[in-house]
Ligand SMILES: O=C(O)c1ccc[n+]([C@@H]2O[C@H](COP(=O)([O-])O)[C@@H](O)[C@H]2O)c1
């Protein structure tokens with residue numbers, strides 16, 4: 464399926480599956496509504512997939528890795544080499560995302576879509592490299608438009624692969640030194656916010672460095688004037704390859720009716736792009752958590768997404784998404800494994 468075909472095939476979620484699921488939840492042995500947002504999650508899961516009695520979904524999480532030319536402007540607390548080094552760490556299973564994925568029984572797939580390093584053949588690494596890093600958005604477009612489109616198409620293909628293998632839940636992860644700058648720039652444009660209000664400290668820069676980061680973003684936005692009504696234009700001028708891959712993954716998930724669990728700020732920026740390409744994508748999104756990055760809350764509100772968790776996370780990789788995926792699986796188990804009042808012989812409400 465091409466990117467354009469995926470965009471064209473996203474349908475509205477199934478309201479009748481939602482209503483039926485709510486009716487079943489109301490017959491389970493608990494005061495009505497007492498499982499709160501877990502019930503809402505089960506309802507949304509069924510509306511997205513169209514299933515009435517879903518199996519506990521198998522979860523696959525894609526962690527896209529890429530580098531950013533804008534790191535030359537001093538916007539991160541860490542050197543760009545960390546991106547490639549962390550890719551090796553992911554493949555060895557030693558990163559935060561590996562631990563939380565194992566905890567929730569989720570498979571992590573690592574995709575090199577733009578790391579500035581030539582890896583030897585690494586077992587387990589999905590080599591989809593389109594460029595060795597984006598270019599510096601402060602001076603030129605981050606990537607040509609056709610590369611942005613190809614990066615999105617890679618995401619669609621990976622969504623199709625996971626859906627074809629029976630994944631019922633897909634998580635978003637990323638690794639890219641400098642990518643909170645690209646994400647803040649995208650958030651400013653797509654939500655109509657000033658850069659200062661959506662720019663945070665990323666990996667841990669101080670307030671002075673954050674202000675310099677704001678200026679870099681302001682300069683890039685003034686120079687490129689990205690068109691918020693053309694998400695591909697935004698992606699090409701100020702985005703990142705991993706963000707483009709994630710945006711395509713989200714569109715693909717929506718096209719295949721697989722619920723997608725968003726991680727933090729960078730995943731949220733990718734969701735803004737995906738919803739710019741196809742607004743119905745929003746219906747298939749579950750926000751796992753609210754990141755410490757100040758722009759994340761702004762974009763979640765813009766997308767009208769209510770995050771499940773607020774754990775002050777700011778690691779990325781897909782760590783928060785793994786925790787959110789575990790909650791989605793728990794909500795499906797509640798729906799399918801809990802006894803009804805009738806089955807258990809428990810008295811129903813008296814007034
Ligand atoms: O997910 C988040 O909300 C998040 C917030 C801050 C930082 N990160 C991670 O940190 C890296 C980007 O930070 P920076 O400072 O290099 O732009 C990148 O690898 C992200 O995965 C992730």
Ligand SMILES: Cc1cc2nc[nH]c2cc1C
Nearest residue numbers: 541545638666778779780
């Ligand atoms: C060590 C390290 C791990 C990361 N994982 C995601 N972003 C990261 C940034 C750093 C610096």
